[in-house]
Amino acid sequence: MTEQQSLNKSAVKTAEVATPKRTKEIIAKYGFSFKKSLGQNFLIDQNILNNIVSAAGLDETKGALEIGPGIGALTQRLAAVAGTVTAVEIDNRLIPILHDIFEGEGNVGIVHGDVLKLDLKQLFEERFSGVTGVSVVANLPYYVTTPILMKLLEERLPLENIVVMIQKEVAQRMAAKPGGKEYGSLSVAVQYYCEPKLVCTVPHTVFIPQPNVDSAVIKLALRDKPAVDVPDEAHFFRVVQASFAQRRKTLYNNLTALVGKEQREALTTLLQGLEIDPARRGETLSLEEFAKISRAFLEVGWRG
Numbered sequence: 001m002t003e004q005q006s007l008n009k010s011a012v013k014t015a016e017v018a019t020p021k022r023t024k025e026i027i028a029k030y031g032f033s034f035k036k037s038l039g040q041n042f043l044i045d046q047n048i049l050n051n052i053v054s055a056a057g058l059d060e061t062k063g064a065l066e067i068g069p070g071i072g073a074l075t076q077r078l079a080a081v082a083g084t085v086t087a088v089e090i091d092n093r094l095i096p097i098l099h100d101i102f103e104g105e106g107n108v109g110i111v112h113g114d115v116l117k118l119d120l121k122q123l124f125e126e127r128f129s130g131v132t133g134v135s136v137v138a139n140l141p142y143y144v145t146t147p148i149l150m151k152l153l154e155e156r157l158p159l160e161n162i163v164v165m166i167q168k169e170v171a172q173r174m175a176a177k178p179g180g181k182e183y184g185s186l187s188v189a190v191q192y193y194c195e196p197k198l199v200c201t202v203p204h205t206v207f208i209p210q211p212n213v214d215s216a217v218i219k220l221a222l223r224d225k226p227a228v229d230v231p232d233e234a235h236f237f238r239v240v241q242a243s244f245a246q247r248r249k250t251l252y253n254n255l256t257a258l259v260g261k262e263q264r265e266a267l268t269t270l271l272q273g274l275e276i277d278p279a280r281r282g283e284t285l286s287l288e289e290f291a292k293i294s295r296a297f298l299e300v301g302w303r304g
C-alpha cells in the first residue's frame with residue numbers, strides 16, 4: 001500500500017461528520033454558534049455528499065480545493081478519494097475544530113482566510129504542484145456564490161472541474177440555454193468558460209440549520225479554450241451586460257445605450273448585416289451571436 005493510499009484509508013475511518021448526531025455533538029462540544037452572515041448551513045446527508053464527490057471525478061493523483069469546509073463534512077469525503085485537499089475557511093472559530101477533526105490526516109490542509117481575498121495562484125503553486133489536476137468542490141456560502149465563481153473563472157486557474165452546491169435558482173441560471181427567462185449575463189459568463197451540468201437538486205432539509213431556499217449541485221467542466229473567439233473579452237462582456245440591461249427592451253434599444261444615440265441607424269444596419277434582428281431581446285441570443293456583435297463593434301471602433 002502506498003503512503004497516499006494509507007492516508008486515504010485513515011480518512012475514511014474517521015467517524016462520519018455529516019450525520020445529524022455527530023454534527024450536533026461537534027457543535028455542542030466546541031460551543032459553536034452558526035453565523036447566518038457567513039452562509040453557515042452544514043450538510044448532514046450522505047447521498048448528497050456521494051453525488052458531489054463522484055461528480056468531481058477525483059482520484060489519488062488529483063487535488064481538491066474546498067471553499068468553506070465548515071466542520072468538515074465534505075472535506076472528509078474529499079480526503080478519502082483525492083490525493084490532497086486544501087480547505088479555505090473564513091471563520092476563525094472553525095479552524096481549531098477542523099485541526100482537531102483532521103489531526104493526523106496528512107492529505108488535508110486547512111487555510112484560514114477569505115477566498116475572495118486570497119492569492120489563489122500562489123495557493124495553487126504551494127498546495128497543488130505535484131498533482132495531475134485540481135477541482136474546486138464545495139458547498140458554497142450562498143451570499144457570495146457569484147463573486148467566488150467569477151474569481152475562480154476570471155483568474156484562469158488551472159482547474160478541471162468546479163462542483164458546487166449553490167442556490168437552485170442560481171444553478172438553473174448558470175445552465176440556462178437561450179430563449180428562457182433564466183438565461184442572462186450569468187449564463188453567458190459561466191458558459192463562456194465552462195460546460196455546465198446540473199447534478200442534482202437538494203432539499204433544504206439536509207442542512208443544519210436549514211436555509212430558506214432549495215439548493216442544487218452543479219458541475220462546471222472547464223473548457224480548454226473559451227466557447228467563443230473574441231479579440232477583447234472585456235468588450236464582449238460589456239456587450240452582453242448591455243444586451244441584458246433592461247430585459248424588456250429590444251437588443252436595439254439596449255445596445256443604443258452602449259454605442260450612443262448618434263449611432264442608431266448604423267447600429268440597425270450593422271445588426272442586420274450580421275443577420276440578427278434588432279427587435280430581438282438579449283435573452284434569445286447565443287454566445288456566438290454576442291461574439292459576432294462584439295467583433296463587429298470593434299471593427300467599426302465602437303468600444304462601448
Ligand SMILES: C[S@@+](CC[C@H](N)C(=O)[O-])C[C@H]1O[C@@H](n2cnc3c(N)ncnc32)[C@H](O)[C@@H]1O
Nearest residue numbers: 041042043068069070089090091114115139141
Ligand atoms: C454552506 S457552509 C458549508 C459548510 C460545509 N462545507 C458543509 O457542507 O457542511 C459555507 C462555509 O463557507 C464559509 N465561508 C463563508 N464565506 C467564506 C469566504 N469568503 N471564504 C471562505 N469561507 C467562507 C462559512 O464559514 C461556512 O463554513
